[in-house]
Amino acid sequence: MSGFPRACVLGWPVSQSRSPLIHNHWLATYGIAGGYERAEITPADFEGFVRGLGAAGFVGGNVTVPHKEAAFRLVDEADASAADLGAVNTLWFEDGRLFGGNTDGVGFLANLDEAAPGWEGERKLAAVIGAGGAARAVAHALGKRGFERVAVVNRTREKAEAIAPLAGRAGVAGGLDDLWRFLPDADLVVNATSLGMAGKGALEVHLGELPERAVATDLIYVPLETPFLADARARGLRTVDGLGMLLHQAAPGFERWFGVRPEVTPELRALVVADIGS
Ligand code: NDP
Numbered sequence: 001m002s003g004f005p006r007a008c009v010l011g012w013p014v015s016q017s018r019s020p021l022i023h024n025h026w027l028a029t030y031g032i033a034g035g036y037e038r039a040e041i042t043p044a045d046f047e048g049f050v051r052g053l054g055a056a057g058f059v060g061g062n063v064t065v066p067h068k069e070a071a072f073r074l075v076d077e078a079d080a081s082a083a084d085l086g087a088v089n090t091l092w093f094e095d096g097r098l099f100g101g102n103t104d105g106v107g108f109l110a111n112l113d114e115a116a117p118g119w120e121g122e123r124k125l126a127a128v129i130g131a132g133g134a135a136r137a138v139a140h141a142l143g144k145r146g147f148e149r150v151a152v153v154n155r156t157r158e159k160a161e162a163i164a165p166l167a168g169r170a171g172v173a174g175g176l177d178d179l180w181r182f183l184p185d186a187d188l189v190v191n192a193t194s195l196g197m198a199g200k201g202a203l204e205v206h207l208g209e210l211p212e213r214a215v216a217t218d219l220i221y222v223p224l225e226t227p228f229l230a231d232a233r234a235r236g237l238r239t240v241d242g243l244g245m246l247l248h249q250a251a252p253g254f255e256r257w258f259g260v261r262p263e264v265t266p267e268l269r270a271l272v273v274a275d276i277g278s
Helices: 019-029 043-051 068-074 080-085 104-115 133-144 157-170 176-185 227-234 243-258 266-277
Strands: 006-011 035-040 058-063 090-094 097-101 125-129 149-154 171-175 188-191 215-218 238-240
Touching (some): 019 266, 090 243, 104 238, 104 243, 243 266
Parallel strands (some): 006 058
Antiparallel strands (some): 090 097
16 A cells, blocks of 8 residues: 555546546646546445545545445535535545535536636526436536526426425426526526437537527536537527536545645646547
8 A cells, every 4th residue: 555645536437537637637736645546346346445445545535427326325424515415426534534525516616607707697597408417416506506596407307306406496397398488587508418428419409599698508528519519609608618517526525635725727628628539
């Protein structure tokens, strides 16, 4: 076991994760003797691995698909976001106890704050398309940010109904064909489906009802400009890709493990863009 602090990303599969690239860049930038590695752990082995995390020399880690809910059940204490979402993406130790947090929502908001200042408008309405794991964190974050309404629409309407309450009293739900009703009031529209990813079909929605002030954002970052964002840009709207969310959600974990609040710089972004392209 090495003497310097190490963290890891736990997933299955995990080869696609860009977290090692991000954290090792920060370690080098800040001159910290530490390490960050991939840990490909099956669901069957997950509990054992997490229980042995500290003994194996890890100061914590990130948790990705499909382990976020299992991680929530294993931590000694969860932060407020993880508790509301029932899902953990960041693990760390405090006084020997295992803590779990969820930074997806923080990353989502920080990306918009940085890339599209004023994106919230009057916080009247945010429309979230999709109701999977990522949409849960987004709806929750938008509710916390104080939007009057957070409209969650999804192909499977029941899933939208299940997650809309995560936005608190602001949450409303619908099917995909209800989207047009919400768009005229929307300050923000989010593609939180997996449609538009490289190799997948495009999300086909009509954005013509959106006001000019609206911002469109996608959680997908491969490709950086999805058909959804290209359509919004062609309509003259401001657009924000999903890469900044990935970078910003990583920062709180790095600070917990290595004691430095890292910056999301253009250099880091360029590094990940180059990796995506390779
Ligand atoms: P899930 O698999 O949990 O959810 C997928 C969503 O896409 C569901 O709402 C699903 O609808 C919808 N969907 C899939 N296929 C179709 C289709 N043919 N027509 C209509 N809707 C469809 O995925 P996640 O929530 O985990 O991730 C969603 C996206 O966000 C992914 O592309 C992921 O890479 C990205 N992401 C980005 C992050 C970042 O940091 N930038 C962080 C996390 C995720 P239904 O419920 O009806 O099946």
